[in-house]
Amino acid sequence: MTAPRVALIGPGTVSVVHLAAIGKLGADLAGVCDSSRDHRAFLDEVRPEVVHICTPHDRHVQIARDALERGVHVLLEKPVAHTIEQAELLVAAAKDHPSVKIGVCLQNRYNPTSRAAREILLSGELGRVIGASASVLWHRDAAYYDARPWRSVRERAGGGVLINQAIHTLDLVQWLVGDVVAATGHAGRYGGLPGDVEDTAHLVLDHAGGARSVFFATVTNAVDSPVTLEIVAERGTLLLRGxxxxxxxxxxxEMIAELAPGGAGRSYWGASHELLIADFYRSLSDPEPFPIGPQEALAAQRLIDEFYRTTS
Ligand SMILES: NC(=O)c1ccc[n+]([C@@H]2O[C@H](COP(=O)([O-])OP(=O)(O)OC[C@H]3O[C@@H](n4cnc5c(N)ncnc54)[C@H](O)[C@@H]3O)[C@@H](O)[C@H]2O)c1
Incomplete structure (x- = not known):
């Protein structure tokens, strides 16, 4: 793989893992753009092959579309957008630019444990999946929201714990158990945290094929506990917890070990950003689209959007 010439827009909290991976993979970092610069002028001046977009949720789609229009491959942080309408605009833009790659950072799909779980399930060895349960018990305090107020504002973030934190696990649940056809439950604000986004949600998810999952997510936990996902099938059980x-x-x-947390970033992000980024760079010479494009990433976001609409 020849490492590409890359740029990064949005040098905030998560950008450290992108910058670490860019360095480790030997990519040529041609420039970094923060909110004080016009991203279009930046892209025109720097002309990268790939741009990493690490901006707040409501600053994803316009920047990504401007990059696609310039023929710049896009590696976009999750979620695709702060609204489903914006996300669909990006799906359409990606279709208009089929030769330009776009990938979304749902890096937990690259965890060795997630991949092993998917392989086992697809092999059919365990039989039909009957159901699953998942929990995301994390801690975010007022300082987390005060430091970056967009995170606490529904109009900018699109929501709270579901779209910002638990989206990774909702994505894994659908990737491993199957598409969700109906979701019920409740979301609320219980932790006295700033803003107007939900800090806790519980859902019951019915999958195509008849399996049912129960899901609980909160950022009011005392600590960042490991995400737990248990999948029960006819001839065995998969338990992902680390x-x-x-x-x-x-x-x-049998036991399959998770990667040790990487040096950069927070341990609860997992260690797979670098694996995803390496695969994205490698995919640039493939004729096929990147496997986690905006359409694929929309599955979890659509589920969250429908849940918000039907429960608020
Ligand atoms: N994949 C993961 O595990 C993971 C983890 C954390 C955050 N994220 C995602 O990363 C994104 C950023 O989150 P964060 O916590 O790093 O946010 P942040 O607020 O810490 O950083 C955002 C950065 O974007 C910059 N910015 C804002 N508007 C801009 C613009 N128009 N042009 C250029 N720069 C602009 C800000 O100045 C800031 O540097 C979000 O989509 C978030 O959901 C993903």
Whole structure:
């Protein structure tokens, strides 16, 4: 792989893991753009092959579209956008520019444990999936929102714990168990945190094929506990909590280890940003679209959007 010439827009909290991966993968960092600069002028001046977009949710789509129009490949942080309408605009723009790659950072799909779980499920060895349960019990205090007020404002972030934190796990639940066809539950603000976004939500998810998942997410937990995802199938159970434990109905069990947390960033982001970014760079010479494009990433966002609409 020849490492591309890249640029980054949005040098905030998450950008550190992107910059670390850019350095480690040997990409040529041609420039960094913050909110004091016009991103269009920046792209015209720097002319990168790839742009990493790490801006707040309501600053994703316009920047990504401007990059696509310039033929610049886009690696976009999740979620696709702060609203489903904006996200769909990007899906359409991606279709208008089929030769320009776009990838969305749902990096947990690159965790070795997630990939192993998917392989086992697709192999059919465990039989039909009956159901799953997942929990995201994390801690965000007032300082987290005060430092970056957009995170607490629905009009800018699009929502709270579901679209900002738990989207990774909702994405994994659908990726592993199947499309969700109906979601019910409640979301609320219980933690006295700033802003107007939900800090806690519980959902019951019905999947195509008949499986049911229960899902709980909150940022009011005392600490950042490891995400837990248990998938129950006819002939065994998969338990993802850091490592993956597979318990077969015949008594066998095996363990697949998760990657150790990387040096840059927060441990709860997982260690897979670099794997996703490396795969995105590698995909630039493929004729195929990147596997997690805006259409693919929309699955979790559509579920969240429909849940917000039907429960508010
Ligand atoms: N994949 C993950 O695990 C993960 C983890 C954390 C954050 N994120 C995502 O990363 C994105 C950024 O989150 P964050 O916590 O780093 O936010 P942040 O507020 O810390 O950083 C955002 C940066 O964007 C800059 N910015 C804002 N508007 C801009 C504009 N128009 N042009 C150029 N720069 C602009 C700000 O100055 C800031 O430097 C969000 O989409 C968030 O959901 C993803």
């Amino acid at each position: 490592d993956l434990t597979v318990a077969y109905a015949d008594g066998r069990s």
